[in-house]
Amino acid sequence: MSDILMKLHGNRLAAPLARALGLPKPVKLARAAGGYEARPFEGKSALLCAAAGGYAAAALRGVLEEAGAAVLAAPPDDERWQAAIVVMDATGCRAPADYRALYDAFHPVMRRMARNGRVLVLAPLHQAGGDPVQAAVARGVEGFSRSLGKELGRKGVCVNTAYAAADALDRLAGVVRFFCGAQSTYVSGQAVRVTARVAAPASAAPAAPRQVQVLAGKTALVTGGARGIGKAIVERLSQEGARVICLDVAGAAEEMRSTCAQYGAMPLSLDITAPGAPARLADFLRSEGGGVDILVHNAGVTRDRTLSNMQPQEWDLVVNVNFAAIAAIDAELLSRGLLREQGRIVYLSSISGVAGNFGQTNYAATKAALIGYAAAQAPLLAPRGICVNAIAPGFIETAMTAKLPFFTREVGSRLNALMQAGQPRDAAELVAFLSSPGACGVSGETIRVCGQGVMGA
Numbered sequence: 001m002s003d004i005l006m007k008l009h010g011n012r013l014a015a016p017l018a019r020a021l022g023l024p025k026p027v028k029l030a031r032a033a034g035g036y037e038a039r040p041f042e043g044k045s046a047l048l049c050a051a052a053g054g055y056a057a058a059a060l061r062g063v064l065e066e067a068g069a070a071v072l073a074a075p076p077d078d079e080r081w082q083a084a085i086v087v088m089d090a091t092g093c094r095a096p097a098d099y100r101a102l103y104d105a106f107h108p109v110m111r112r113m114a115r116n117g118r119v120l121v122l123a124p125l126h127q128a129g130g131d132p133v134q135a136a137v138a139r140g141v142e143g144f145s146r147s148l149g150k151e152l153g154r155k156g157v158c159v160n161t162a163y164a165a166a167d168a169l170d171r172l173a174g175v176v177r178f179f180c181g182a183q184s185t186y187v188s189g190q191a192v193r194v195t196a197r198v199a200a201p202a203s204a205a206p207a208a209p210r211q212v213q214v215l216a217g218k219t220a221l222v223t224g225g226a227r228g229i230g231k232a233i234v235e236r237l238s239q240e241g242a243r244v245i246c247l248d249v250a251g252a253a254e255e256m257r258s259t260c261a262q263y264g265a266m267p268l269s270l271d272i273t274a275p276g277a278p279a280r281l282a283d284f285l286r287s288e289g290g291g292v293d294i295l296v297h298n299a300g301v302t303r304d305r306t307l308s309n310m311q312p313q314e315w316d317l318v319v320n321v322n323f324a325a326i327a328a329i330d331a332e333l334l335s336r337g338l339l340r341e342q343g344r345i346v347y348l349s350s351i352s353g354v355a356g357n358f359g360q361t362n363y364a365a366t367k368a369a370l371i372g373y374a375a376a377q378a379p380l381l382a383p384r385g386i387c388v389n390a391i392a393p394g395f396i397e398t399a400m401t402a403k404l405p406f407f408t409r410e411v412g413s414r415l416n417a418l419m420q421a422g423q424p425r426d427a428a429e430l431v432a433f434l435s436s437p438g439a440c441g442v443s444g445e446t447i448r449v450c451g452q453g454v455m456g457a
């Protein structure tokens with residue numbers, strides 16, 4: 001679907017009217033097409049700023065240089081220079097006066113940010129029971145970067161925060177590469193905790209940042225993979241070298257055939273709510289190589305209606321597909337040891353699960369449940385090196401959102417800092433990151449891919 005506002009502003013005759021009416025002018029977002037690169041920031045400069053007394057700057061410098069960036073400590077005098085990547089080590093912010101370092105770092109570059117630039121701010125990870133003022137100051141760093149995202153969104157710049165534990169600096173590489181790279185289009189205003197809680201692999205370093213095809217040798221299962229976001233996830237995981245099993249209902253057979261042929265995935269026709277579905281899936285995985293490394297619970301449905309008008313079968317269907325079947329599948333696969341060590345689980349939640357939504361009591365209940373489920377599963381599976389996370393898409397252009405009336409669709413897709421809808425690829429990039437070895441410091445989190453939507457923000 002083409003963006004109507006971009007079309008108007010790009011049309012010689014219509015543009016003056018669009019400007020006179022004050023219609024927002026969304027920027028064309030840059031998106032990666034291929035898989036991860038060994039040195040994705042080659043040819044780019046990265047501005048690395050730091051508040052005094054922080055602990056992450058040296059690690060950040062190493063990660064940025066390894067990714068190919070020329071690291072600068074201050075903006076150069078050259079007036080043509082624009083900031084494509086800005087990373088701020090704010091782990092030294094412990095008292096309100098330390099915020100001044102944020103002002104000093106960002107004030108000089110606000111007008112010099114490049115279109116589609118990236119900003120990542122590292123905040124100290126507060127330990128429960130610690131100094132309340134330090135905790136508050138750390139949280140304030142998140143407020144700062146969320147506001148920065150809103151100011152810079154019109155340039156397509158994404159701004160995110162990472163709360164980094166001091167003992168998890170060796171797990172920053174994947175996080176920096178994702179949030180400062182072309183893959184994080186439409187992920188803005190987010191805060192993610194990076195910790196060493198999940199057990200690292202016994203043999204190798206936790207992340208393999210120089211590796212391309214980071215999922216080579218892994219098997220992934222994507223439910224609802226025939227179309228929409230699921231199809232983009234199948235594509236993205238295949239690009240990274242994973243062997244992908246694409247599960248969908250028999251009614252989607254045609255789309256599934258085409259998706260599997262396109263990306264070399266293995267089809268599995270199954271309704272996840274059918275009686276005995278978890279056991280059938282488990283048997284299939286056992287016979288096909290003995291298990292999976294990556295489990296993406298993407299299948300989901302809507303039956304939108306106000307609660308007063310909702311039929312019980314609409315309620316039950318949404319609860320069964322979006323949550324009950326997922327919990328049943330996880331229980332079966334985990335009890336039969338079919339999710340391998342160092343595995344990954346990703347749930348497709350929704351911003352409706354974060355904020356609630358009119359006419360979506362059933363859907364929002366299930367999507368919020370997935371947020372709680374990821375947080376509760378994470379510590380249980382951490383000793384086995386398994387990371388469990390959820391993503392919460394905002395307005396993504398798929399068959400699901402195409403069903404909405406024009407006006408609802410237009411408004412829904414504009415209410416974010418980037419003033420446009422996201423693409424299935426954007427959600428798939430976030431899933432690919434959370435499925436990768438580089439996400440070994442991230443577990444129990446819910447990350448929104450919503451262009452920093454105003455809903456629930």
Ligand code: NAD
Nearest residue numbers: 224228229249271272298299300348350393395396398400
């Ligand atoms: P979609 O309707 O285009 O695709 C969903 C897929 O799930 C379909 O292929 C469908 O056949 C499959 N599916 C449905 N019920 C199933 C079942 N019982 N067993 C197996 N497969 C089943 O939806 P989408 O927009 O691609 O959404 C994918 C996920 O992202 C969903 O969980 C959705 O709730 C979530 N999400 C989407 C958006 C958005 O804007 N598109 C926003 C927030 C969350």
